[in-house]
Amino acid sequence: MVEKxxxxxxxxxxxxxxxxxxxxxxxxxxxxxxxxxxxxxxxPKKKVATMNDLTEEDELLVGKxxxxxxxxxxxRNIDESGYRLLWNTNKDAMQTVFHIHLHLIGGTxxxxx
Ligand code: 5GP
Numbered sequence: 001m002v003e004k005x006x007x008x009x010x011x012x013x014x015x016x017x018x019x020x021x022x023x024x025x026x027x028x029x030x031x032x033x034x035x036x037x038x039x040x041x042x043x044p045k046k047k048v049a050t051m052n053d054l055t056e057e058d059e060l061l062v063g064k065x066x067x068x069x070x071x072x073x074x075x076r077n078i079d080e081s082g083y084r085l086l087w088n089t090n091k092d093a094m095q096t097v098f099h100i101h102l103h104l105i106g107g108t109x110x111x112x113x
Contacts, residue, residue: 026042029041035105
């Protein structure tokens with residue numbers, strides 16, 4: 001059996017974490033270890049391990065994740081001040097959870113990358 005990701009465990013309520021947004025395909029939580037005042041993870045309910053595993057079938061899903069992110073940015077009043085959307089993939093990007101997720105980071109002046 002394929003091991004469950006921490007995000008699947010959160011979705012299944014096996015791990016405690018407030019779900020701050022949810023629809024049929026996507027949910028969002030606050031990052032447990034925030035790097036900025038706003039640090040939200042937008043996560044597909046469908047487990048896709050890394051960005052490398054996306055297929056054309058996922059086009060709409062990924063697009064919806066971006067729309068959810070920008071709506072959350074507006075709801076947190078950081079749409080005008082600015083924010084960063086980030087996907088980490090594999091070792092060099094320090095991906096730690098192998099279930100894709102979009103980081104929404106903002107609420108402060110971010111360092112350049
Ligand atoms: P990655 O480095 O894979 O792009 O990001 C994984 C993120 O998930 C990290 O920022 C980490 O803090 C967050 N994270 C890991 N475990 C948990 C958890 O149990 N709850 C929450 N809310 N976030 C988590």
